[in-house]
Amino acid sequence: MxxxxxxxxxxxxxxxxxxxxxxxxxxxxxxxxxxxxxxxxxxxxxxxxxxxxxxxxxxxxxxxxxxxxxxxxxxxxxxxxxxxxxxxxxxxxxxxxxxxxxxxxxxxxxxxxxxxxxxxxxxxxxxxxxxxxxxxxxxxxxxxxxxxxxxxxxxxxxxxxxxxxxxVESRIRVSEQDIDQFLRDQTSAAPTGDTQINIAQILVAVPESATPQQVDALKLRAQRAQERARKGDDFAALVREFSDAVDQANGGQLGLRSTNRYPDLFVQATAALSVGDVADLVRSPAGFHILKVVEKVRPGAPTMAVTQSHARHILLIPSARLSEADARRKLSDFKKLVVTQQADFATLARDNSQDGSAAQGGDLGWASPGMFVPEFEAAMNRLAPGEVSDPLLSRFGLHLIQLLERRKVSLTAEQQREATRAMLREKKLDETYLSWAQEVRARAYVEMREQPQ
The missing domain is CATH 1.10.4030.10 (Porin chaperone SurA, peptide-binding domain)
Structure with missing residues (x-):
């Protein structure tokens, strides 16, 4: 590994x-x-x-x-x-x-x-x-x-x-124009009830009794927050500095939900935006809203954000000296020591792991979906931060996994294009395979025989 x-x-x-x-x-x-x-x-x-x-x-x-x-x-x-x-x-x-x-x-x-x-x-x-x-x-x-x-x-x-x-795969071509057209279609498509978005907001509240001068001052405050958000300042820090919203937890995020569960004003303001964009200032009876698109999920479209996992592991490779059963028992003992806080996972990894990550205490760094073999990733995904898995067998050997933390990150523009390319390629693959299979079938001589009586 x-x-x-x-x-x-x-x-x-x-x-x-x-x-x-x-x-x-x-x-x-x-x-x-x-x-x-x-x-x-x-x-x-x-x-x-x-x-x-x-x-x-x-x-x-x-x-x-x-x-x-x-x-x-x-x-x-x-x-x-x-x-x-x-x-x-x-x-x-x-x-x-x-x-x-x-x-x-x-x-x-x-x-x-x-x-x-x-x-x-x-x-x-x-x-x-x-x-x-x-x-x-x-x-x-x-x-x-x-x-x-x-x-x-x-x-x-x-x-x-x-x-x-x-x-089949050699026939498939996804051009840059194909990707551009798909992304344009997704941007211009009107949100549907199936579309899900996660919006973070800064609310600069405007009291009902505010004078025009006060409204102007509050609008300037909102515009300053919007300008800094568009420059890339940490949105969660801006929420703490500017927002009058009651709930400021999670960086002002309102949560991933279908568009019909958001105010129409918010949906209209963010409809044409990509993940990471900040909308024009929105005015509602509550005040001025600065809205940032954190996540947007459309049916049939590639995800523009992924959940990354930060894990570490201990790898034991069965050999003539160490049977698979003994390796499994050894890792089970390590898990008991970690869970009962009698030993530190990183120390056990440095002293025992047969993977190249041993020197870093088994630390595998931040990983996006698909970076690990499926059996390892499936076991890791079932863990909550801080939990330790049971010993797991993969083609590399036996693993003990500890999940440290998770985070959701937006894909870069280039990563979004690659995700779109993969999705379009997959769509074309299905169509191309069916056409190819029909060609192979048509070239074959097929004789159907009657069942004996």
Missing amino acids: THRLKTLSMAMLALGVLSQAQAQGLRVPDATPAPSPVVGKSALAQADFIVAVVNSEPITNTEVMREAQREYQQLEQQRRAPPDIGLLLPEVLEALINRKAQLQTARDTGLRVEESAIDQAEQAIAAQNQLDVAELRRRVVREGQSVSQFRSQLSDQILLQRLRERD
Whole structure:
């Protein structure tokens, strides 16, 4: 974890495989699921025969039933009502045809998968399920699959991902003009009830009995506060200096809420503003308001602010000298010492952690979402500031995490553009993939076979 747990290219590939494997029902549950009623007891359902041929490669009844079984199991785990079997089986068959056609395209064009890539994918799934590889394989066998079948499926998933990266992602282009147009559309779009904003305010109160001269003086005071806010002075400090609002906590922020829960005056004044902008002076019966947009969330738009976490950790790497069980017990003991204030987390990290952050007491600094591997980030996100996690297994080893603090920060203009680029790319990816998949399907020779009587 010397690289601060940032995901490397192969690690990202393994997790991409993991997410696809989970979509195929390959995530290993804690126990073998009960059989689903997808397959009847008739001899025909139990028989194996060819239902389709893709180019020269057959698809059998057994393959279709196995995939349908997985679909049912996944729906059961999600507590969702399964579809009618008569509707499900044609969908499963069509998905298998597309998959076969794509795999054939990958192999025919020279794509291959190394054993080391399959090993990494297998290790990623084991880590995600808090297992070692040996236990993962035992559970796969209990589910009715052989280890070689499981690894073959992982190989296919990696191959498909590489094919899509080469043939689909290479088609996607997001130009600077695309980003500019999207941001202009977002700025000019009228707020809807779904739009959420967080506004910080400074209120310079105007008494009902104020004379015109007093109103002018208070307006000048508000304008001074507004000018300093626009120059970048700390808004929370300006709230303490200028605001007459009763509640000055949290830097004058009114909280993230839908626009229909804000006064129309506030919504109109901030509608065209970006995060961090300060509105023109707003006059209400209460006085003069200086409004700053802290956060703005529109449906379908990338976030313009993120929550960052400041954490530290202790990493122990299992080895011949230190088993995984011993490492877990050692970290559990460390947690007890920290929680009971018998030891300092930073000192334990300096003395024991096998990560490059040990010299800094395990301090990982401020991190934005996505900087850590998912299992680490998920455990960290469940913590409140000051809390210590239970020992956590990732592909790097075993971790003990302490969350120090959290903060919400606005993205810079460049970061906002990159977030927009990623969102537009994701939208285009879905559209491009569907078009590409149809092209591959159209090029394949597909022969549907009748069921035997």
